[in-house]
Amino acid sequence: MPSTALKMQPETRQAMPILAVEDLHTWFEIRRMGFFKAGDVRALDGVSFELYAGETVSIVGESGCGKSTLAKTILGLHKPTKGKIYFEGKDLSELDKHQLKEYRAKVGYIQQDPYGALPSFMTVERILKEPMIINGITDKDEQKRRIRQVLEEVKLAPIEDFLPKFPHMLSGGQQQRLVIARAMILQPRLLIADEPVSMLDASVRVEILQLLQKLQYDHNLAIIYITHDLSTVRYFSERIFSMYGAKIIEKAATKSLLKNPLHPYTQALFEATSDPDAENLKTFKDVPTGEPPSLLNPPPGCRFHPRCRKMIKGLCDVEIPPEFQVTEDQSTACWLYKDHAQGK
Amino acid sequence: MSNDVVLDVRDLKLHFRTRKGSVQAVDGVSFQLKRGRTLAVVGESGCGKTSLVKAIMRLLPRNIEVYSGEVYFNGVDVMKYSDEQFRKEIRWKKMAMVPQASMNSLNPVIRIADQIAEPLLLHNKDMTKEKAMERVAEVFSIVGLPLDFLQRYPFELSGGMRQRATIAMALVTNPELVVLDEPSSALDLLTQANLMNVLKRIKHEMGTTFILITHDIGTASELADEIAVMYAGEMVERCSAEYFYDDARHPYSNKLMASVPTLREDKELQFIPGQPPSLINPPTGCRFAERCHKRFKKCAEHPPVVDVGHGQRVQCWLYDEEGEVKHA
Ligand SMILES: Nc1ncnc2c1ncn2[C@@H]1O[C@H](COP(=O)(O)OP(=O)(O)O)[C@@H](O)[C@H]1O
Numbered sequence: 001m002p003s004t005a006l007k008m009q010p011e012t013r014q015a016m017p018i019l020a021v022e023d024l025h026t027w028f029e030i031r032r033m034g035f036f037k038a039g040d041v042r043a044l045d046g047v048s049f050e051l052y053a054g055e056t057v058s059i060v061g062e063s064g065c066g067k068s069t070l071a072k073t074i075l076g077l078h079k080p081t082k083g084k085i086y087f088e089g090k091d092l093s094e095l096d097k098h099q100l101k102e103y104r105a106k107v108g109y110i111q112q113d114p115y116g117a118l119p120s121f122m123t124v125e126r127i128l129k130e131p132m133i134i135n136g137i138t139d140k141d142e143q144k145r146r147i148r149q150v151l152e153e154v155k156l157a158p159i160e161d162f163l164p165k166f167p168h169m170l171s172g173g174q175q176q177r178l179v180i181a182r183a184m185i186l187q188p189r190l191l192i193a194d195e196p197v198s199m200l201d202a203s204v205r206v207e208i209l210q211l212l213q214k215l216q217y218d219h220n221l222a223i224i225y226i227t228h229d230l231s232t233v234r235y236f237s238e239r240i241f242s243m244y245g246a247k248i249i250e251k252a253a254t255k256s257l258l259k260n261p262l263h264p265y266t267q268a269l270f271e272a273t274s275d276p277d278a279e280n281l282k283t284f285k286d287v288p289t290g291e292p293p294s295l296l297n298p299p300p301g302c303r304f305h306p307r308c309r310k311m312i313k314g315l316c317d318v319e320i321p322p323e324f325q326v327t328e329d330q331s332t333a334c335w336l337y338k339d340h341a342q343g344k
Numbered sequence: 345m346s347n348d349v350v351l352d353v354r355d356l357k358l359h360f361r362t363r364k365g366s367v368q369a370v371d372g373v374s375f376q377l378k379r380g381r382t383l384a385v386v387g388e389s390g391c392g393k394t395s396l397v398k399a400i401m402r403l404l405p406r407n408i409e410v411y412s413g414e415v416y417f418n419g420v421d422v423m424k425y426s427d428e429q430f431r432k433e434i435r436w437k438k439m440a441m442v443p444q445a446s447m448n449s450l451n452p453v454i455r456i457a458d459q460i461a462e463p464l465l466l467h468n469k470d471m472t473k474e475k476a477m478e479r480v481a482e483v484f485s486i487v488g489l490p491l492d493f494l495q496r497y498p499f500e501l502s503g504g505m506r507q508r509a510t511i512a513m514a515l516v517t518n519p520e521l522v523v524l525d526e527p528s529s530a531l532d533l534l535t536q537a538n539l540m541n542v543l544k545r546i547k548h549e550m551g552t553t554f555i556l557i558t559h560d561i562g563t564a565s566e567l568a569d570e571i572a573v574m575y576a577g578e579m580v581e582r583c584s585a586e587y588f589y590d591d592a593r594h595p596y597s598n599k600l601m602a603s604v605p606t607l608r609e610d611k612e613l614q615f616i617p618g619q620p621p622s623l624i625n626p627p628t629g630c631r632f633a634e635r636c637h638k639r640f641k642k643c644a645e646h647p648p649v650v651d652v653g654h655g656q657r658v659q660c661w662l663y664d665e666e667g668e669v670k671h672a
């Protein structure tokens with residue numbers, strides 16, 4: 001799987017982004033004794049980016065930083081507290097019921113835990129039919145044709161053997177293939193894959209990533225690939241967004257980020273990732289201690305400042321850093337780069 | 345046998361009885377481990393890693409069909425011990441284990457310090473509460489837990505801190521061998537890296553012998569002096585870390601390495617087609633043969649373990665003289 005296989009088709013850049021997210025906030029209200037408001041969990045706290053047709057972006061960050069909340073907010077499963085989502089130029093908040101349904105058909109979703117994502121009482125055939133029925137594809141031949149096509153694409157063959165099976169009869173890798181098949185059956189333009197391989201063994205992980213890559217290529221899909229594992233992204237995406245404390249703190253072309261991560265948190269993720277190497281025995285890892293911030297009472301200024309060794313007193317602990325465009329394809333929300341132009 | 349060998353396992357078998365048949369989770373595993381060294385046991389989930397260490401620690405479920413072999417601990421075959429003797433003299437005192445996901449099975453209503461003291465009080469009759477608490481404070485600082493956490497309850501600790509607590513619990517009796525079953529796989533990257541730092545320090549400063557079970561070879565390389573690869577209940581390769589990552593010999597080890605993504609190097613990833621065999625009636629020949637790109641006639645028979653030099657042992661016909669001749 002050469003990482004260069006994923007060159008974005010040049011024409012896609014000029015077009016309108018397939019997805020644009022502007023200053024997106026999703027806060028969850030916490031109530032004490034079920035009644036008094038005790039505060040908000042700021043699970044997503046001001047996120048903006050654009051994604052073009054056929055483009056693959058990875059979102060990396062540790063658990064609790066808001067990755068799944070971002071995915072679910074884009075999917076319309078959470079209502080944003082503030083901010084806008086545009087899909088193919090249209091503001092989601094202005095869509096009517098029918099248009100929303102159309103939108104959901106265009107955005108496929110691969111959930112974190114494949115087994116939990118599949119209803120245990122349904123057969124493979126039923127699982128794949130369900131989204132079509134909901135979206136008014138009732139023609140039996142069309143249903144059959146599509147089921148056949150997606151199962152072929154995800155390589156669950158021979159198809160006849162799989163149709164009557166229940167999820168528990170499938171291996172972890174096969175279950176994930178089925179989840180992908182279901183996400184593909186309405187022929188989406190955008191796929192949101194939330195940690196699609198984190199529960200799988202290394203070999204199966206490669207199999208699934210290569211499958212996603214092929215689907216991306218064959219259908220010119222845009223993909224948002226969410227992961228906490230930095231080492232898989234180079235094989236998968238053109239761009240990386242690094243998330244910390246409910247914010248995107250670095251955006252970069254994958255190649256540039258892997259050469260030179262800018263934000264101290266991204267640098268820490270990099271340092272913390274071990275490639276198999278006997279030399280690792282001889283050194284200690286230089287990583288920050290401590291814990292990610294509370295999203296109920298986030299620290300003032302940069303959310304990483306309490307753990308950051310390069311913290312500038314009176315600045316990082318006071319003022320939230322804006323996005324600085326450091327190179328053409330790399331920007332970061334970090335005061336260390338304050339001499340560079342501010343991004344939008 | 346040289347006396348710096350802590351653990352010498354010979355032909356260890358652990359088969360489980362199930363309705364569908366006998367599950368050969370550990371099937372004839374042999375290896376030695378020297379004092380102060382760390383052995384990482386790697387392999388896909390279900391290949392028998394946990395069962396192997398449970399067989400060594402004699403932490404067995406009820407449905408045992410076969411449990412046999414020799415486990416020499418400091419030169420004494422402790423498989424011959426009665427359960428009572430093993431419990432009194434070996435488990436916890438000499439070898440301790442941090443089970444998989446144990447950070448989530450701490451007792452929620454008992455203070456951390458009291459839980460960590462438990463094995464001490466249980467296994468040393470003349471241990472006083474005060475002495476135990478002194479030792480608990482000691483292991484607390486060894487694993488890098490702040491002392492003011494002593495009186496806290498598990499829910500007041502983060503995942504990483506709870507994992508340190510379970511490691512402190514394993515260390516509290518000062519055992520010679522500590523088994524860690526997937527200690528970091530549920531933790532976040534930075535927490536995981538910090539934990540590996542802690543374990544590395546313990547290894548250097550206290551000379552503890554570790555068996556580290558993991559399916560993450562990158563993380564394993566932080567601590568492992570030796571690597572053991574398991575496949576379908578068998579140990580198919582055993583090699584010093586120095587040689588393993590670049591020069592593993594078993595075709596399964598090669599394929600496994602080829603599936604590990606790397607951050608700093610752009611390599612072509614490969615997966616292993618097919619699935620491991622069922623451990624109920626597994627193939628009588630090489631268990632990997634069906635998926636092996638180097639398979640040949642001989643592989644229908646059970647492969648011997650061949651020493652290919654510098655202690656690297658491979659269970660594969662490719663390295664058997666007789667096999668090579670026939671292969672050519
Ligand atoms: N429905 C919810 N109600 C309250 N808090 C939530 C909810 N969903 C997520 N959170 C909180 O929001 C934060 C971000 O969670 P999540 O988006 O799941 O992170 P990630 O996917 O990066 O692990 C966490 O602190 C989590 O506990």
Ligand SMILES: Nc1ncnc2c1ncn2[C@@H]1O[C@H](COP(=O)(O)OP(=O)(O)O)[C@@H](O)[C@H]1O
Nearest residue numbers: 360367369388389390391392393394395396405
């Ligand atoms: N008590 C048991 N009864 C029956 N089968 C078991 C039992 N414990 C484990 N197994 C089976 O033994 C095999 C090896 O399991 P395990 O040692 O947990 O593998 P690993 O730790 O490598 O994932 C698996 O097929 C598992 O289902």
Ligand SMILES: [Mg+2]
Nearest residue numbers: 067068069112
């Ligand atoms: Mg998540």
Ligand SMILES: [Mg+2]
Nearest residue numbers: 393394395444
């Ligand atoms: Mg296990």
